[in-house]
Amino acid sequence: xxxxxxxxxxxxxxxxxxxxxxxxxxxELPFAECDGLGLYVHIPFCKSICHFCPYCKVKYExxxxxRYIDALIRxxxxxxxxxxxxxxxxxxxxxxxxxxLVADCLKEIIDALQEHFIxxxxxxxxxxxxxxxxxxLRILKNAGVTKISIGIQSFQEKFQSILGREQVDMxxxxxxxxxxxxxxxxMDFIFALPTQTFADLKADIDTAFLMGANHVAIYPxxxxxxxxxxxxxxxxxxxxxxxxxxxxxAWRKDMTAVPSGHSPVKKKQSIPP
Ligand SMILES: C[S@@+](CC[C@H](N)C(=O)[O-])C[C@H]1O[C@@H](n2cnc3c(N)ncnc32)[C@H](O)[C@@H]1O
Ligand code: SF4
Numbered sequence: 684x685x686x687x688x689x690x691x692x693x694x695x696x697x698x699x700x701x702x703x704x705x706x707x708x709x710x711e712l713p714f715a716e717c718d719g720l721g722l723y724v725h726i727p728f729c730k731s732i733c734h735f736c737p738y739c740k741v742k743y744e745x746x747x748x749x750r751y752i753d754a755l756i757r758x759x760x761x762x763x764x765x766x767x768x769x770x771x772x773x774x775x776x777x778x779x780x781x782x783x784l785v786a787d788c789l790k791e792i793i794d795a796l797q798e799h800f801i802x803x804x805x806x807x808x809x810x811x812x813x814x815x816x817x818x819x820l821r822i823l824k825n826a827g828v829t830k831i832s833i834g835i836q837s838f839q840e841k842f843q844s845i846l847g848r849e850q851v852d853m854x855x856x857x858x859x860x861x862x863x864x865x866x867x868x869x870m871d872f873i874f875a876l877p878t879q880t881f882a883d884l885k886a887d888i889d890t891a892f893l894m895g896a897n898h899v900a901i902y903p904x905x906x907x908x909x910x911x912x913x914x915x916x917x918x919x920x921x922x923x924x925x926x927x928x929x930x931x932x933a934w935r936k937d938m939t940a941v942p943s944g945h946s947p948v949k950k951k952q953s954i955p956p
Pocket of ligand 1: 779781872
């Protein structure tokens, strides 16, 4: 390990002790005493890969995906049966990747989890806009999903094209959301893209609420070095620029105005895993 890495580690951990990787969770996941336990299930498959995306994912192949789901269900029973009875968990969230690619298996995964856990505050699923169709939404709802989070990124063609994504079909999106309602409908946006202004972002947020969202999460564009993205990031220092001060931010529907400076509701975590 290089000297800079060592110094950074010491500074971040406030300790000169080296990291020791013990593989202690390979055999056991000690969640029994954990208060406020939340469950996260990762589905690492996507129809196509976005160049800017840092998450753990591969291009969807049915056979590989089927094997993953079988292994996932076995793992759930292996971990869940390490303690007697059903442990309370506040929430269950399916992220990705694109979990809706396995929409037909979600009920089976949720049933497996519910054999070992009591989920008290609902089940969430992350969706690609292509997944927002009445038939997929109905499958999710019937499986017990209460919250959906849709990766819109932008409703504006020029920013979707910078990100290499297709323009969102707004009429279909709105129709599907009104046909199959959910308790929470969140939409993700990426901001601080080349040429993007504050007004562009505000227009996207306003449109989200018109489309049927009741929650919005915005992420400043991050150029992760290990991705193949060639999107130009904003200059690091720009005095008075709203988004240089903003980490991941969430709005609720009842907040009509974008606040100046810092946002009123900040998510505790940064980018989800
Ligand atoms: C797992 S991802 C995407 C969900 C879904 N697969 C989709 O593509 O619509 C969750 C969110 O992270 C954000 N995100 C992804 N890459 C990012 C990046 N390089 N910088 C900032 N935010 C990013 C996007 O807003 C995205 O919707
Ligand atoms: S942004 Fe979404 S669809 Fe694109 S690669 Fe990442 S997880 Fe997959």
